[in-house]
Amino acid sequence: MAAEKPGKLSCMTQTFDEMWGRSFGQSQTQGPEGDGGQAQSQVMYEGLRPPYAEFDKWLKAENPARLQRKQLEAEEIFRLTGITFNVYGRAEAAERLIPFDIIPRIIAAREWQKLARGIEQRVRAINAFLHDIYHRQEIIRAGRLPVEMIARNAAFLPQMIGVSPPGGVYTHIVGVDLVRTGDDQFYVLEDNARTPSGVSYMLENRETMLQMFPELFSKNRVKPVSNYPKMLHRSLAACAPAATKGAPVVAVLTPGIYNSAYYEHSFLADKMGVELVEGHDLRVVDGRVAMRTTQGYQPIDVLYRRVDDDYLDPLNFKPESALGVPGIMDVYRAGGITIANAPGTGIADDKAIYSYMPDIVEFYTGEKAILQNVPTWRCSEADALAYVLDHLAELVVKEVHGSGGYGMLIGPTSSKKEIAAFRDKLCAQPGNYIAQPTLALSTVPILTKAGLAPRHVDLRPYVLVSPDGVTITPGGLTRVALKKGSLVVNSSQGGGTKDTWVLEE
Amino acid sequence: MLGKTAGGLYWMFRYLERSENTARLVEAGQRIALTRSSADDEWTSVLQTAAVLWGYNQKYRDVTKDNAIDWMLRDPANPSSVLSVVEAARNNARLVRTALTREVWESVNECWMVLKEALAKRVNERDLPQVLTIIRQRSAFVRGAMAGTMLRNDIYNFARIGTFIERADNTARILDVKYWVLLPSAQAVGSNLDNVQWETILRSVSAEGGFRLTYGQEARPREIAQFLILDKRMPRSLAFCAEKLADNLGYLAMDYGTRLPSHELSDALNDVTLDTSIETIFEGGLHEYIQDFLRATSALGAQMEVDYRFYV
Numbered sequence: 068m069a070a071e072k073p074g075k076l077s078c079m080t081q082t083f084d085e086m087w088g089r090s091f092g093q094s095q096t097q098g099p100e101g102d103g104g105q106a107q108s109q110v111m112y113e114g115l116r117p118p119y120a121e122f123d124k125w126l127k128a129e130n131p132a133r134l135q136r137k138q139l140e141a142e143e144i145f146r147l148t149g150i151t152f153n154v155y156g157r158a159e160a161a162e163r164l165i166p167f168d169i170i171p172r173i174i175a176a177r178e179w180q181k182l183a184r185g186i187e188q189r190v191r192a193i194n195a196f197l198h199d200i201y202h203r204q205e206i207i208r209a210g211r212l213p214v215e216m217i218a219r220n221a222a223f224l225p226q227m228i229g230v231s232p233p234g235g236v237y238t239h240i241v242g243v244d245l246v247r248t249g250d251d252q253f254y255v256l257e258d259n260a261r262t263p264s265g266v267s268y269m270l271e272n273r274e275t276m277l278q279m280f281p282e283l284f285s286k287n288r289v290k291p292v293s294n295y296p297k298m299l300h301r302s303l304a305a306c307a308p309a310a311t312k313g314a315p316v317v318a319v320l321t322p323g324i325y326n327s328a329y330y331e332h333s334f335l336a337d338k339m340g341v342e343l344v345e346g347h348d349l350r351v352v353d354g355r356v357a358m359r360t361t362q363g364y365q366p367i368d369v370l371y372r373r374v375d376d377d378y379l380d381p382l383n384f385k386p387e388s389a390l391g392v393p394g395i396m397d398v399y400r401a402g403g404i405t406i407a408n409a410p411g412t413g414i415a416d417d418k419a420i421y422s423y424m425p426d427i428v429e430f431y432t433g434e435k436a437i438l439q440n441v442p443t444w445r446c447s448e449a450d451a452l453a454y455v456l457d458h459l460a461e462l463v464v465k466e467v468h469g470s471g472g473y474g475m476l477i478g479p480t481s482s483k484k485e486i487a488a489f490r491d492k493l494c495a496q497p498g499n500y501i502a503q504p505t506l507a508l509s510t511v512p513i514l515t516k517a518g519l520a521p522r523h524v525d526l527r528p529y530v531l532v533s534p535d536g537v538t539i540t541p542g543g544l545t546r547v548a549l550k551k552g553s554l555v556v557n558s559s560q561g562g563g564t565k566d567t568w569v570l571e572e
Numbered sequence: 573m574l575g576k577t578a579g580g581l582y583w584m585f586r587y588l589e590r591s592e593n594t595a596r597l598v599e600a601g602q603r604i605a606l607t608r609s610s611a612d613d614e615w616t617s618v619l620q621t622a623a624v625l626w627g628y629n630q631k632y633r634d635v636t637k638d639n640a641i642d643w644m645l646r647d648p649a650n651p652s653s654v655l656s657v658v659e660a661a662r663n664n665a666r667l668v669r670t671a672l673t674r675e676v677w678e679s680v681n682e683c684w685m686v687l688k689e690a691l692a693k694r695v696n697e698r699d700l701p702q703v704l705t706i707i708r709q710r711s712a713f714v715r716g717a718m719a720g721t722m723l724r725n726d727i728y729n730f731a732r733i734g735t736f737i738e739r740a741d742n743t744a745r746i747l748d749v750k751y752w753v754l755l756p757s758a759q760a761v762g763s764n765l766d767n768v769q770w771e772t773i774l775r776s777v778s779a780e781g782g783f784r785l786t787y788g789q790e791a792r793p794r795e796i797a798q799f800l801i802l803d804k805r806m807p808r809s810l811a812f813c814a815e816k817l818a819d820n821l822g823y824l825a826m827d828y829g830t831r832l833p834s835h836e837l838s839d840a841l842n843d844v845t846l847d848t849s850i851e852t853i854f855e856g857g858l859h860e861y862i863q864d865f866l867r868a869t870s871a872l873g874a875q876m877e878v879d880y881r882f883y884v
Contacts, residue, residue: 148674149666149681324666333669343670348576359575361726361880362828 083249083509084521085172086123088116118173118570121286131518134169137279138514141167144275150267151330166563167272168513169279172524172545173287176572179541182245182253182528185437187537188428190241190530193260193415195431197237200414201227211426216419221468224376224411226383230400232409234306234534239371239407240299241530242266242543245438247509254439254506255424256525260416261408262373265564266529267331269544270295270338272566288571290541296338298531298538303369303407305533310355310403311368317341318358320349320372322390327559332373346374351394356404369405370395376410418467418501419445442504446497455502456493459486462502463554464493477554479505508554511565513547523548525556526567541569577668578730579882584664584680585734587657588711591687593742594644594654595707597622600775602700605637608768615640621749621776624652641700646691654707655691658684671727675717683710726827729820733876736820740813740869743800746776747810748862754793756854770796777808797858798850810865811845817872818842824880832879837872844868 115123142164151162174182199205200223206212217223242263244256273292277284300317307315321332323345336343348358349367357364372379378388383396398404414420420427422443428436444451446464455462464476476489493500510521528543545565546556556562601618608614616635619625627650628635628643646655662684669677687710695703722728747754753769770791774780777800786803787795801810821838825831844865853861877883 146685147678147682149677324663329666333666337670341670342574342577344574345576348574359881359884361573361575361578362830363881 082507082521082523083247085247085509085511085524086116086119087512088114088250118175118178118568122171122173122283125283125286134514135516138169141169141275141279144278145271148271149330150271165268165558166549167275168547168549168563168565169276170512170514170519171276171283171566171568172511172526173568173570174542176570178251179569181251181437183539183541185253186243186528186530186539188432188434188437189243189255189258189424190238190532190537192424192428192431193241193258194235194237194532196427197260197409197412197415198231198235199431201230201411206427206430209430211430212420212423216423217414220414220417220419222411222413222417224414226396226400227409227411232306233308233402233405236306236407236532236534237409237412238415239303239306239409239532241532242527243438243530245526245528246506247524247526248507249509252439254441256441257418257421258416258424259527260412261375263527263529264328264331264373265527265544265546265558266295266540267334268564269529269540269542269567270334272544272564276566287568289568290571292540292542295529295540296335298540299335299371300339300341302531302533302535302538303371303405305535306405306407307368308402308405310366315368316366317369317371318344318367320344320346320370320374322346322374322378326373328373335371346388346390346392349392349395351392351398354398354401354403356392356395356398367404369407371407376413379406379410418465419447422501441506444502446493446500446502451502452493452497455500456490459490459493461505463505464489464500464502467499467501477505480552480554505554511545511547513549513563513565520551522551523554523556524565542567573671573726573730575881575883577671578726578880579877580664580668581671581727581730582734582737582876582882584661584668585731586738587661587664588680588683588714589735589738590652590657590742591654591661592708592711593739594622594652594657595704596778597746597776598641598644598700599704600772601640602637603775604768604772614772617749619644621745622652623745624650627651638694642694645695645703655687658687658710673717673721675721676714679710679714679717683714686710724823726824729823729827730880732820733817736813736816737869737873739808740810740817741866743777743808743810743813744862744866744869746773747797747800748859748866751858751862754797754858756794767791773800779806779808782806794850794854797853801853801861802845802848802850814838814842814845832875834872834875834879837868837875841865841868841872 145164145167151164196206200217204217207214207217238260240263242259242265244259245253246256247253269292303317304315317339318341319332319336319339321329321343323329326332333343342358344358344367349356350359350364351357352364352366355366356370357366374390377385378390380391380393380396381388382393384391395404395406396410399406399410421440422445425436425440428434444455446452446455455464458478459476460478460481462478464478466474476486478486481489508523508525511524512519513522524545524547526543526545529540531538545567546558547563547565548554548556549561549563553561558564597618601615604614615637616625619628619635619640622644624644628640631643631647631649632639643650644653647653648656650656662680665672665677665680686706690703690706718731722731750769750773753773770793771780773796774783774791779799783791783796783799786799786805799806799809803809804811804815806812818838818841821835825835
């Protein structure tokens, strides 16, 4: 490390490309890659990876001008469909499209099987952990998790102590963020156990690809994703509370049309064929949560809420919240409604708890974790903090409760000034931060104006949990950092998405 | 269905109908301006018909053609400008997205995108006909998607009720502003001015062709009034709208198995256009008749909100 100049080169020369299987560029001074023909000639091909074989044949036969047109056509499709997200704090053009790249990301059946086993193991452990942490807390008694991790954690909801959600399910929907660093190396970056978003993009990306490139799907046997809404509905209905009479009534709770993910909320309600409700459509009637219909109040059995815990119930949490339903927590505790995901699941995807996940998986499943955890320094610990302060330029430092790529420091791509400013924040409240090494995230080619160019990606598969089992939709949402060299894939920070294929065997 | 959804559908279709009606009023106004001299007075009447004169006067001192057109088509300060109502229609469509087919949603979304661009700047006189055509076409696309893809259920009924309340209101306001040129006494005058006014009235409801087909070349006030108030073949007449309102409310009563105060109001509204003749209306006073009709339409709208729990 010391011999090399710090900067993005030092941490990315070994980047694994999922199409070409080799690192892009070795020692060019202009960076690990460049766009256009010149860059392509500098690339050292290690050989096309098998899942991309058919796609590569197709690509070579394609007219580059047609591809560019198709890219524009894709944007037009998204614009007309209204697949937008809202950007907070901007009056003009508040609705934006998430850029879509037409080059698919392709995963082989064998790779997926291993991933899926790892994800299922992890999600089962998370549910067991949540049940334990709100009941007997065996993991703390066993000394595998320090009690402070719970006791002084804002994500732990005392209101959930002793509450058993219907069907024993806490996280009905989980989105596990994975990154790849090599042929057989996947890391879990984050377990999104509260209200993971983005699944509508997974579905619309596939629809768009089917519409634009039907021939690709004749040549490649791609596992379908389109039954996700049906599975989601089935999975939610399977968790209906005891109070349910007849077929369970499911509804989606949204903060409203100005929420950044409103499109997704309406999309899922539409595809499931259920009502999309806001807090002001709901009230507690005769011990049930009911929605105001044109014919009076009708009870809801399962509420798929896309509203944070804090805003769920002004009587039990934030009193000023206008997004929730006064008294819903009391109905919930009495078994009158299923809330998905359960309140208090945030303790499981807390960034400080994350570092204990290998232990948590082992404690509840009796097996070693199949998916790797990124080594994590907890800045609340003095030794760890000292190390982190000494190595800020090499590390990624994240806020424990942050999300969306906000409030983080990516050492290798930050200026000295930015690092110094972050150092002050870190020293002021070390308990708020964790740090991780900068991983050499894998790349996948995207289509730029000048041709193919590699960009970093992550992967968020969507997992459904019900008493009947765990269902994982093959693939998931691939988010791609569109800026050259960038590691930030969040849509709020200029990330895009790709269709993700899992091939049939 | 959620009460909020019923309200969202109702308003979405009121706003879409309004965008088209406004475009038609502007078109009729422009036509007069081009064929007659000193027609700025006519723009006051157009603004009045669109019920946006009060707001206009807050912003401008004099009524001019350019300002009137800009106020009606694109001023964000005018909540009934085409741009404002199309945006409101689209926001309501987002709110009720789960009640709409993909085709209807996409046609509304595209309508908003296209008009936002077409109305981004003041519209040149040169471009006005094209812009007005776009507005009417876009709302026709929505109607087509609606007719071709939506189930005939309560969702459809609320959408139709919104459409016909707005349309009834619009036709009644045209008659309200121009009623004096339709009075029998005006016939005696028979001046050139009246001919222009009669033509404008027909143009404002896109009925010149339909009128000719029914009554021949000569426009006479009695027949115009008959056509716009009582003719059930004419899709913008008061009688047609009142009947459609009664029909759609009737389907809701059947579907839900309950008759509500709205049904009484809608039956009463329908009754004033049935079993009557244009002579009877003239005898009782055309102006009073129109005023009563306007009040009854607005009362029906308010009662719908309550009966079907749009807001509480």
